[in-house]
Amino acid sequence: MSFVATISNLDLVDSLPQAVFVCNAAGAYLHINPAYAQLSGYTRDELVGHHTIARVHDGVELPAAGAPRCFPSWICRHRDGRVSRVLLSLGAWPQADGAAPLYVGTAMPERSQSDATGPGGWNDGFHDAWTQLPNAAWLRERTALKLQSARQRLRPCALLVIEVDQMARVRDSQGDEMLGQLLQLCGHRIRGTLGPEAVLATLGGGLLACVLDGDQREIDARIESLLRNLSLPLQGADRSLRLTASIGATIAAPEVRIDATELLHRARVALGAAKAGGGAQARWFRNAMQSQAEDRLQLEGLLREALERNQFSLVFQPQLHLATGRIQHMEALLRWQCPALGPVSPAAFVPVAEDIGLIVPIGEWVMREACREVGRLRRLLALKGGRPPRVAVNVSAHQLLSPGLVEMVQSALADAGLGPEHLEIEITESIFLQDADRALATLESLRQLGIELAIDDFGTGYSSFSYLTQFPFDRLKIDRSLVMNVDQPGKGYAIVAAIVSLAHALGMKVTAEGMETPAQAEQLEALQCDDIQGYGFHRPLQPKVLERLLLGAPPL
Incomplete structure (x- = not known):
């Protein structure tokens, strides 16, 4: 028996000024009247037999048998x-012989008390x-x-929070x-990937969120599609952007009592764990994450307190100049002895400092302290006719792109009574993924002051030989991951040999980082590497030990 035979007076339904529709227990449209077609923008033929009510009304749940259920301020998505x-409003229409009920729904547009927002008067809230x-x-x-429905239907649902990894850079540059x-655009792409049934919204601050039905296996498949589709180029008015996203996900099992606030x-x-893992990935919530x-x-x-209470210190790792056997360069390395936690590795606290905006003031402290220490050594060694090694200071991408870096470096040198020949600035290859034009302008300004520039950790991450010709580097530092295999026959040796040869051809000096054995040092010298740095020569030293x-003087 068709549904038409089960509900009489369809002509009367079609004549009503209110928007009315009929659907089955799966939510599939069976009939809509002209008023509903006008409200939704769809013709009867476009909806009936082709779509469920979630196409127009996101996330609505069909009520159980009984009194009709009202859904105030519910979405109506026009064609x-x-x-x-x-x-x-939705009500079940019981059928004979125990068949699944049909549902009759009405949709009445909400309007604000004033016409300031027109038909979308709900916008304000x-x-x-x-x-x-x-x-x-x-x-x-x-x-x-959704949580209430999940408990009633004994089917889990999941909540995803999504953030574009490049959001801060887009905001800063555009x-x-x-x-x-x-x-x-991302919202449209998420909607196209997850379908109209997913509940999609913004949380503010550039975060998007959606709720959808399914267990973890089902959601994993949809997350995989979502990550893939969000990474496709987004075509704007005058440019194409290729972005990535991080996703935090959590599941709500029907047998577990949890509210919307805790789920979010x-x-x-x-999401924080996904971003901490490098972004462009999804992570499911685990209790350990809390x-x-x-x-x-x-x-x-504690990191904010460390900067305020002067808890940071510097150590210096000497570099051996292979041609002369002398120490001509050294690298300043940041250390943090936290009263509450003990020694904290830079690998643990530097990324946090970058995330919370402390890397620029911490970087300035490092620059000034390194220059101050070299200035002290210069005065001390001058009494014996010597001079201190040139000090290399790491500058992060955040610092390099921040205003006032050049002036700060000039001030640090002047306060320490040093000339630019005493300083080398190291940057990592990550700067190439950001605002390369601004970075190049800053590097050129530093170079014009007479400060040497080095590319650090070369051979990892985003290595591109083309950048060596575009940026004004004086020195290239080969990453320890390549140096550790230089004394072994095969690709390790060949890669280091090629890097040294190319750098010299471009007029750059070469430092090998992470040298630990005499065999590595011998091979690096045979390859005409200029300087070596690593535990095989010297560990990082406290200022007083470096001074001796x-x-x-003999070590203490």
Whole structure:
């Protein structure tokens, strides 16, 4: 028996001024009246037999048998992409012989008390004008309904929080308006990947979130598609952007009582883990992440105290000049002895400093302290007719792109009574992925002062020989991962030999980092490497120990 035979007076339904539709237990449209077609923008033929009600009304759940259920301020997605709010009402229509019920629904547009926002008067409370998506308040409401439905249907649901990895750089280089447009494009791409049934909204601050049905295996497959599609080029008005995204995910099992606020918190924690892992990936929430997030928060606070209370110090690792056997260069290395945690590795705290905006002031402290120490050694060694090694100081991409770096370096040298010949600035290859033009301009300004420039950790990450011709480097430092195999026959030796030869051809000196054995030192010397650095020559030294080494005094 067709559904038409089960509901009489369809002509009367079609004549009603209210928007009315009929669907089956799977949510598939069976009938819509002209008013509903006008509201949605779809013709009857486009919806009936082709789509479920989730196409127009995101995330709505069919009620159980009983009294009709109302859904205030529910989304109505027009065929042309416009979104409005409706008062949605759904009621089950029992069928004979125990057949699954049909559902009759009505949709009444909501309007604000004034016409300032037109048909979308709900915008003030549930809509984000920047991204043209529903906002966090709407997401919490819909997530609560999804959780209730998951418990009733004994089927899990998942919440994803999504962030574009390059968001900060887009905002800095293109502005907030461009970022808002970018997030709108990402929203469309997420909608196209996950389908109209997914609940999609913005959390503010550039974060997007969605709720969808399925267990972890099912969601993993959709996350994989989502990461792949979000990494495809986004074509703007005058440029094409290729971006990546990080995703934090958490599952809500039907037997576990959890509210929308806690679910969102867990997804955010998982997002933090995805970003900490390098981005362009998804992470599922695990209980251990909660303690990791708390540890991270503690570390952030202690790091701010460290800068305020002068808890940082420097050690210096000498470099051996192979042609003369003398120490002509050394590298300043940052150390942190935290009263609460003990010694903290730079690998642990430097990325945190970058994330919370402390790397620039910490970097300035390192620059000034390194120059001050070299100035002290210069005065001390001058009494014996000697001079201190040139000190290499690492400068992060954040520092290099921050305003005032050149002036700060000039000030640090002047305060220490040093000329530019006493300083070398090292940068890593990660700068090539950011604003290369601004970086080049800053490097040229530093070079004009007479400061030597070095490319650090060459051979890892984003190595490109083309950058060696574009940037004004004086020295290339080969990463330890390549140096450790230089005394072994095969590719390790060949790669180092090629790098040394190319660098010399481009007029650059070469330092090999991570030299640990005499065999490595011998091979590097045979390859005409200029300097070596590593535990095979000297460990990083405290300033007083370095002083005795340079003065030729026996170690304490």
